[in-house]
Structure formats: C-alpha cells, structure tokens
Amino acid sequence: MVICNYCSKGAHLIMGKALYPHNPKLWQRKYWQCLPCKAWIECRSGSEEPLGRLADAFLRGMKHEAWTYFTRLIDRKIKGGAEFEAAMFSGKQWLAKTTGIPLDRCISHQWTLEECRKVIALCRPYCEERKWG
Numbered sequence: 142m143v144i145c146n147y148c149s150k151g152a153h154l155i156m157g158k159a160l161y162p163h164n165p166k167l168w169q170r171k172y173w174q175c176l177p178c179k180a181w182i183e184c185r186s187g188s189e190e191p192l193g194r195l196a197d198a199f200l201r202g203m204k205h206e207a208w209t210y211f212t213r214l215i216d217r218k219i220k221g222g223a224e225f226e227a228a229m230f231s232g233k234q235w236l237a238k239t240t241g242i243p244l245d246r247c248i249s250h251q252w253t254l255e256e257c258r259k260v261i262a263l264c265r266p267y268c269e270e271r272k273w274g
C-alpha cells in the first residue's frame with residue numbers, strides 16, 4: 142500500500158485519464174493519488190510501483206522547475222557533443238556530489254521540496270550565466 146506523505150492515509154491507484162483528461166498520452170499510465178490532498182505520483186511504466194513520493198500541486202511545480210533547470214544543463218552537454226546517457230550520468234553524479242542528494246534519488250520524482258530548492262539554487266545560476274560545461 143502507498144501512503145500519502147501529507148495526511149498519512151492510503152493512496153488509491155488510478156489511471157492517467159482521471160488526472161490529465163486533455164492529454165491522451167498519459168491516459169494509460171497509472172498513478173497513486175490522495176484525493177483530499179490533491180497529491181499524486183506516477184507509477185513505473187508497466188507496473189504499480191510508485192516512482193517516488195506523492196506530490197501536491199506546489200511540489201509538482203517545484204519538481205518541474207528543478208528538473209527543467211537540471212535538464213537544460215544536460216541539453217547543453219549534449220549540444221557540446223556528449224551522448225545523452227553519458228551526459229545524464231555525469232550530470233546526476235555532479236548533482237549528487239554537490240547537493241548531497243543520494244545518486245539513486247537524483248530523479249525529480251524522488252525529491253522533497255527542500256531538495257527541489259537545492260537543485261534550483263544550484264542549477265539556475267548556470268542556466269542564467271551560461272558558464273557550465
């Protein structure tokens with residue numbers, strides 16, 4: 142059973158269609174949702190295993206922002222000639238070393254608000270100043 146990390150009650154398994162009625166690409170994906178908290182998390186593809194912790198609207202926004210800044214740096218590595226896998230791997234190693242987030246949790250689904258803030262604080266200046274890579 143998946144527990145909501147806001148209210149500590151059990152979450153329910155639902156299909157993406159209920160959450161994203163305007164995005165058919167997500168209709169067949171599974172999610173764990175806590176309705177009262179309006180919090181949810183996607184499942185690993187083809188399974189019912191949650192990819193991370195349930196996230197409310199604010200955390201979902203922060204995860205999106207943090208991941209966007211991080212992947213902008215990865216994109217820059219790729220434009221500089223790196224392979225996607227290599228760029229992502231070295232990027233995550235750098236992120237883990239610099240923020241203290243364990244390497245196996247360097248994926249936005251796993252992040253707490255505090256970790257999102259760390260990632261944003263780390264990556265945003267490089268995005269703005271173009272001094273990374």
Ligand SMILES: [Zn+2]
Binds near residue numbers: 145177178
């Ligand atoms: Zn809840």
